[in-house]
Amino acid sequence: MGYALNFNLIWRHFDKLWGGLLLSLELAIISIAIGIVIGLVLAVWYVSAGRVVRTIIAAYVEFIRNVPLILLVYLVFYGLPTVVDLAYSAPTSFILTLSVYSGAYLVEVFRSGLEAVPRGQLDAGKAIGLTPWQRLVHVRLPTMLRITLPALSNTFISLFKDTSIASVISVPELTYGAQWINFNTFRIVEVYLVTTAMYLLTGYALLFGLRLVERRFRAAR
Amino acid sequence: MLTQIAYALPFLAQGFALTLWVSLLVVVLSLIAGVLLGVGLVYGPAPLRWAVRIFSDTIRGIPILVLMFFVYYGLPAIGLHLPSFWAAVLALTLFKTAQVIEYLRGAVGSIPKGQSEASMAIGLTFRQRLAYVIFPQAFRRFLPPWINGVTDAVKGSALVSLLGITDLMQAINQVIGRTYEAMPLYILGALIYFAVNYALSLASRRLERRFSFIRE
Numbered sequence: 001m002g003y004a005l006n007f008n009l010i011w012r013h014f015d016k017l018w019g020g021l022l023l024s025l026e027l028a029i030i031s032i033a034i035g036i037v038i039g040l041v042l043a044v045w046y047v048s049a050g051r052v053v054r055t056i057i058a059a060y061v062e063f064i065r066n067v068p069l070i071l072l073v074y075l076v077f078y079g080l081p082t083v084v085d086l087a088y089s090a091p092t093s094f095i096l097t098l099s100v101y102s103g104a105y106l107v108e109v110f111r112s113g114l115e116a117v118p119r120g121q122l123d124a125g126k127a128i129g130l131t132p133w134q135r136l137v138h139v140r141l142p143t144m145l146r147i148t149l150p151a152l153s154n155t156f157i158s159l160f161k162d163t164s165i166a167s168v169i170s171v172p173e174l175t176y177g178a179q180w181i182n183f184n185t186f187r188i189v190e191v192y193l194v195t196t197a198m199y200l201l202t203g204y205a206l207l208f209g210l211r212l213v214e215r216r217f218r219a220a221r
Numbered sequence: 222m223l224t225q226i227a228y229a230l231p232f233l234a235q236g237f238a239l240t241l242w243v244s245l246l247v248v249v250l251s252l253i254a255g256v257l258l259g260v261g262l263v264y265g266p267a268p269l270r271w272a273v274r275i276f277s278d279t280i281r282g283i284p285i286l287v288l289m290f291f292v293y294y295g296l297p298a299i300g301l302h303l304p305s306f307w308a309a310v311l312a313l314t315l316f317k318t319a320q321v322i323e324y325l326r327g328a329v330g331s332i333p334k335g336q337s338e339a340s341m342a343i344g345l346t347f348r349q350r351l352a353y354v355i356f357p358q359a360f361r362r363f364l365p366p367w368i369n370g371v372t373d374a375v376k377g378s379a380l381v382s383l384l385g386i387t388d389l390m391q392a393i394n395q396v397i398g399r400t401y402e403a404m405p406l407y408i409l410g411a412l413i414y415f416a417v418n419y420a421l422s423l424a425s426r427r428l429e430r431r432f433s434f435i436r437e
Contacts, residue, residue: 003299066372066418067411068379071390075407078397083404164284168383175286182290188298192291200282 009185010194017191020177021198027091027173028160031098035159038099039106044136046107047114057107064104069165073097077169094166102159109155113148114140146217153210157203164199174198222402226409229396236392237413243306243378243388247313248371254314255321260351262322263329273322280319285377288312293384309381316377320370328363329355361432368425372418379414389413 010017046057064072077093080086088096117140125135167176178195182188262273280288292312296303303311332355340354382391393410397403 062419062422063411063415066376066415066422068376068390068414070379070382071393071407071410071414074394075404075411079403079407082401161282161284164286167286175284175290178287179290182294188294192287192295195287196279196283196291199284199287200279203282 003189005190006187007190007194009187010181010190013181013185016172016177016180017174017194017198020172020174021202023091023171024160024163024166024173024175025202027095027098027163027166027171028156031095031102031163032156032159034095034099035102035106038103039110040141042103042107043110043114046111061104061107064101065108069097069101069162070168072101073165073169090169090171091166094163094169094171098159098162098166101162102155105155105159106152109148109151110144113144113151116147117143149210149214149217153207153214156210157206160203160206161199222405225400225402226396226405229400229406232396233389233392233409233413236387236389239387240375240378240389241417243310243313243381243386244371244375246310247317247374247378250310250314251317251321251374252367254318256325258318259322259325259329262326264347277319277322280315281323285313285316286380286383288316289380289384305384306381306386309384309386313374313377313381317370317374320373321367324363324366324370325359327366328359331362332358365425365429365432368428369422372421375414375418375421 042057042060046054049057073094076097077090081088121139121143122135125139130138163173164175166173167179170176172180174195178191181191185191258273258276261269262277265273289309289312292315293305293308296308336354336358337350340350345353378388379390381388382394385391387395389410393406397406400406
């Protein structure tokens with residue numbers, strides 16, 4: 001191979017990776033939180049709405065899901081400010097993009113969950129005199145959450161990995177940190193080995209945490 | 222504005238052709254590699270199974286972008302010089318292969334054990350068992366998610382623009398660099414990607430419906 005591994009320079013600049021990882025998590029958490037709100041509202045609206053609203057929501061979901069994230073990131077960061085009078089930083093721009101992006105994926109997850117709630121539960125809720133709002137909050141949403149949790153975990157982890165795209169608009173998250181070290185020290189193999197390990201460990205830690213949540217919810221059944 | 226975009230259209234079409242070419246290569250190569258490794262994962266000896274499991278879980282656990290930079294910058298460092306086009310295709314293929322492995326594992330795993338046992342009982346060899354019993358049945362479970370996954374390959378191919386390859390994404394950025402018409406061009410690009418991928422997901426949904434009536 002003729003390549004001697006030397007991790008010293010990576011450890012010297014490790015703050016770039018560590019700070020990057022924290023920023024990646026921050027971007028993911030904020031965007032997913034906004035995405036959950038978008039997803040929940042639109043999914044609940046979708047299952048009770050008429051044709052026109054359904055078509056509009058479906059158009060949003062299909063459009064976002066079928067376009068590369070990198071193009072959406074460019075569109076919001078470089079394109080949008082040319083037509084609307086808004087100024088925002090690169091991280092804000094990315095959070096905006098990933099929120100709208102995750103919203104589209106989460107609408108799908110929540111919608112299929114809502115549709116899987118057994119009809120009998122809703123009828124039972126009606127029978128004991130719950131108002132439509134109470135039926136939604138106390139019957140539909142908890143059951144839906146339990147059904148969707150496994151799919152939800154996968155979506156969250158995939159969205160966490162998607163934060164790497166923020167590096168293309170110079171948001172200093174983990175992938176950007178890796179590239180910085182790559183270009184400044186040329187310890188190429190080492191930096192990507194460490195970065196890979198960091199993404200894997202974080203991803204599996206997230207997965208483990210979400211599995212614990214799933215188990216708790218299942219026990220409550 | 223419109224004249225500028227019309228002027229750029231042939232250039233964008235070239236980029237689009239490259240996007241399709243990259244996607245096609247990735248889809249075909251990953252199908253071959255993924256089916257072979259997937260069979261290894263399901264039927265192989267323990268060391269092979271572990272190796273494929275580690276490969277698949279590692280690849281699927283990191284962002285494609287990181288994988289792409291790793292391959293692109295990392296291979297020359299260990300003395301392997303690939304043109305950037307092939308480095309990009311290799312990285313995307315590795316990623317897609319991991320997905321195909323999982324589709325295949327899921328599809329083959331859904332076939333009842335009795336089918337395998339019955340074909341062993343009538344004396345079929347391993348190859349015959351796969352070719353005449355398992356694969357024909359697993360095929361309809363494999364096809365819909367796989368076609369749906371082709372959209373990931375088309376979307377993923379937009380990342381090759383970061384290695385300086387003039388695919389549709391890069392062509393759009395270059396035209397914007399010259400015309401400063403950012404918004405119309407990004408929207409045009411989004412519509413092109415949408416058209417291709419939406420057609421693929423419609424096909425996948427139709428196939429799924431077509432195959433769903435034969436469920437046990």
